[in-house]
Structure formats: C-alpha cells, structure tokens
Amino acid sequence: MKTYDQPLQPAAFFILFALATGDKHGYGIMQEARKLSENRFTLGPATLYTTVQRLLRSGWIEEVPGPADHDPRRRYYHLAKQGRAAFQREMERMEALVRKSKALRSRPAESRS
Amino acid sequence: MSDVLRLSSRIYAQLLNFYPEDLRCGHGAEMALVFDEDLAAAQRDHGMRGVLRVWRWTAGEFLRLALPGWICSPAVRVPVMSIALSAGMMLAMLPGILPNGPGRPPNPRAVLYGLRFALMLPLFSTPFICAASFLAGRGAGLVSLRDAIEAADGYDDLPQERLI
Numbered sequence: 001m002k003t004y005d006q007p008l009q010p011a012a013f014f015i016l017f018a019l020a021t022g023d024k025h026g027y028g029i030m031q032e033a034r035k036l037s038e039n040r041f042t043l044g045p046a047t048l049y050t051t052v053q054r055l056l057r058s059g060w061i062e063e064v065p066g067p068a069d070h071d072p073r074r075r076y077y078h079l080a081k082q083g084r085a086a087f088q089r090e091m092e093r094m095e096a097l098v099r100k101s102k103a104l105r106s107r108p109a110e111s112r113s
Numbered sequence: 114m115s116d117v118l119r120l121s122s123r124i125y126a127q128l129l130n131f132y133p134e135d136l137r138c139g140h141g142a143e144m145a146l147v148f149d150e151d152l153a154a155a156q157r158d159h160g161m162r163g164v165l166r167v168w169r170w171t172a173g174e175f176l177r178l179a180l181p182g183w184i185c186s187p188a189v190r191v192p193v194m195s196i197a198l199s200a201g202m203m204l205a206m207l208p209g210i211l212p213n214g215p216g217r218p219p220n221p222r223a224v225l226y227g228l229r230f231a232l233m234l235p236l237f238s239t240p241f242i243c244a245a246s247f248l249a250g251r252g253a254g255l256v257s258l259r260d261a262i263e264a265a266d267g268y269d270d271l272p273q274e275r276l277i
Contacts, residue, residue, distance in 0.1 A: 026140075026147045045147040046132060046174040049140040073146050 008090050011051040014041055016060065016087040019079035023064055026052070029077070052077065060086055117164055118156065122149050125171065131179040206230065 008016070018024060018032035029052075030043050043051075055061040060083030066076040079087070125148045129141050136144075148171065155163030183189060206227050 026143050027150045030147060030151065042170055044170045044174040045144040045151070046136075046171075046178045048147065049144050050136060050178060053136060053139060071146075073142050075143060 007093065008086070009051070010041060011043060011047050012055060013087075013090060014043065015048070015051055015055060016079060016083055016090075019061060019077060020084065020087055023076050023078045025066065025070075025074040025076050027074075055083065058082075115156070117161075118149070118152055121152055121164065121168070125149075128171070128175055128179070131175070131183045133179075133182055203227075203230070 007013075014033035014037060015029055017036055018029045021032060024032060026045070026048055030045075030048055033041060033043050052061070056063065056077075060080055061077050062080045064076050064078040066074060070076070122145070126145055129137055129144060132141075132144075148167075152164060152167050155167045157163075159166070
C-alpha cells in the first residue's frame with residue numbers, strides 16, 4: 001500500500017521542483033535548485049546523478065531529447081506524470097505543516113500546554 | 114581553461130573510478146561535465162574561494178557516496194585482510210625476539226630470524242594476495258549482477274516512496 005506522508009529527501013525534492021519549472025539538463029537542475037533554495041541547498045554532481053538515477057528508475061522523471069544543437073554529453077530530463085503528482089503531494093504536505101504551525105503560534109500561550 | 118580547472122577536472126575524472134559502476138557507466142560523462150561547469154562558474158564568480166568551496170562539496174560527496182562502497186568491495190577487503198593477517202603473524206613473533214628478562218639484550222639470532230621472516234612473508238604472500246584479489250573481483254562482479262537481478266525482480270513491489 002502506498003503511503004504519501006513520508007517526506008521526500010531534499011535532493012529528490014529539489015530535482016522535482018527544478019523540473020517542475022521545465023525540462024533541464026543536469027547543470028540546469030543544479031543551478032535551479034540553488035536558485036529555488038536561495039543558495040541554501042547545494043547539489044553536488046554525485047548526489048544529483050545518484051538521485052536522478054533513482055528518479056528515472058521509479059519513473060518519476062524521464063529522459064527527453066534536447067534541442068537540436070545541444071552538447072551530446074548533456075542529457076535532458078522531464079518531470080513525468082507520476083513525479084509531478086509526488087511533487088504536488090509533497091507541497092501539500094508542507095503546506096499542511098505550515099498551516100498547523102501557524103495555528104499553533106496564533107493560539108494563546110496558556111492553551112498550548 | 115586555467116591550470117587549476119584542468120587539474121581539478123583530471124582529479125575528478127580519477128575520483129569517478131571509485132563511484133559505483135552503474136552510476137559511472139550511466140552518468141559518468143555528465144557528472145564530469147557538471148563538475149567542470151560548476152567549477153568554472155565558481156572560479157568566475159568567487160575566484161579561488163569558489164573553487165575550494167566546490168572541492169569541499171566534492172570531497173564530502175566522495176566520502177559519503179563513493180568511499181563506503183569501495184572499501185566494502187571484496188577486491189579491496191581481501192588484500193587488506195591478508196596484509197593484516199601477515200602483520201598479526203609478525204606481531205605474534207615479537208615475544209620470541211624481545212629479551213627474556215629485564216636488562217637482558219635480545220638474542221641476536223632471534224632478531225635475525227624475525228627480520229628475515231618479516232621480509233620474506235610479504236614476498237611469499239603477494240602472489241596469493243594477487244590471486245585472491247583477482248578472484249574476489251570476479252566474485253564481486255557476480256554478486257553485483259545477482260543483486261541487480263534480485264533488485265529488478267522486486268522493484269515493482271516496492272512503494273515508490275522507498276525508492277527515493
């Protein structure tokens with residue numbers, strides 16, 4: 001049975017997040033992840049491709065042909081339907097946590113205990 | 114390309130050999146390309162500090178992702194165990210070489226014998242270590258093939274979240 005309450009690992013989350021903004025090659029994913037996390041999260045090449053390999057195997061992302069004039073060493077990746085759904089679920093999970101956290105903070109101090 | 118980038122690129126290409134084979138074969142060229150691009154951008158934007166920052170990350174990844182798998186491979190484990198065994202045997206001989214009582218000099222014949230044994234043992238054990246490494250390397254290949262087949266068989270049954 002699938003459970004969706006498990007949080008994604010940061011590397012998988014940022015790769016899905018980067019690909020949600022459009023198809024990208026490895027370095028593009030790395031740059032986008034840095035931008036999205038405001039330089040707080042860095043993906044090194046090994047972490048990036050270990051996670052890309054797992055995401056490819058699970059069918060969450062897929063390889064797509066790049067532009068006609070692209071460097072043949074580069075491979076482009078696309079967020080598959082399954083990956084988009086997982087990313088959506090993760091965002092919803094985070095939003096729910098933020099909502100709960102805000103509700104907790106807005107309650108008076110004596111009623112928290 | 115500056116000398117620092119060229120040297121870094123060469124070192125990273127060598128480090129790639131320590132990463133798991135499937136990762137290296139599937140994405141090795143891309144990893145090297147991404148590393149080169151990241152390093153060039155870091156040098157352009159932050160100079161030598163940027164280069165060092167990229168290397169710090171790379172070293173961290175290497176220790177976390179490449180080294181544990183490499184150390185656990187039989188091709189490394191077998192020779193290390195053989196050498197450790199030889200060293201253990203030499204240590205076991207130490208009481209025979211050391212003086213029998215306080216203030217007594219060590220027996221020169223025992224010292225000579227111990228020294229000769231210490232020098233000869235690695236010489237004799239080297240062909241065995243090489244043969245063991247070769248067999249272990251072949252064994253490691255078979256083990257990883259078996260693991261890959263088993264993993265592929267059970268892959269569809271796993272919940273997707275466990276794979277990420």
